[in-house]
Amino acid sequence: MNTWGAVIYGIIVIISYTYAVKKSKSKAQVAFKKGGVQLLKQLPFIIAIFLLIGLFDAFVSKNIVVTIIGRGRGFLSILNSAIFGTIVGGPVSSVYPLGAVLLKKGATIAATAVFMNSWIMVGFITMPFEISVFGKRFTLTRNILAFFGAIVIGMLTGLILTGSVL
Amino acid sequence: MKMLKKYSFEILIAITYIVLFILFPQKTLIAFKEGVILLLKMLPIFICVVFFSSFIAVFLSPKTIQRYMGKETGFKGVVLGAIFGTLIVGPLWILFPLFNTFLKKGARLAVVGAMIGTFAIKTPWIPYAAGFLGWPFMTITVVLTLGYGILEGILMEKILKHYD
Structure with a gap:
């Protein structure tokens, strides 16, 4: 699964760069260089994140996760994960492995999806900056809609995959 | 230090x-x-993500997108904005000033709203995410987020219009 995903993605990248070179050699070079720089920049972080996931998996007991966002917690599990996701936030490269380890530890699909959605969609830490750019009304409206969207999308994901919204 | x-x-x-x-x-x-x-396990896909993102960043710059966003665009424009939103890469807050420029230059609020909404999809990251969560999970998330992003844009316009 992962291997095929990587192979297909690799082919897509090769096709994109073939197109890029044909269209403009200098722009293709810029893109490639940018990718290389980004790779070196993000590599230490991603190594640290994966090592953190390893720690999480080895040291955090299933019980803790289940009590906070597991089955049987009802809507509280949804609300907990929405609030966690909203407050924490951070690079998107870290949220997916974190979601996977939460699922493994007994979180419900809906709660995990809500956690990841709110992490990505709602910007709590960056809110002051968003207000300075767009103003208070725009920022509040957008973040409130994103917060509810994260919950609705996550619950629907759970409903479709497991037949249960909680 | x-x-x-x-x-x-x-x-x-x-x-x-x-x-x-x-x-x-x-x-x-x-x-x-x-x-x-x-x-x-994930490094090969991660390398692909990074290089595909930089390709998109250079060849589909938000400035290219700007051309497609007028005030008169109808529902089709909102959908187009949503699709562009899935392709934009980078942290959201870095793009805020740019989105604001779109608005100032006359883009419809619903289009920009939908774009910010579907920005959560981050197309280059989908295979990476699916490596962790599986394709069924990601397919559903992508479809729902796309739909909600469009709705979010339209709702934002409806709500904020009253204050102008």
């Missing part, structure tokens, strides 16, 4: 590992092994 701040997260993880290794050597070793295996 600057390096220390730049890599504070990485250093924190390293210190945590050292402390935990002294206290619980066996468990920590298992954690380390799992982290490394996960890293090796």
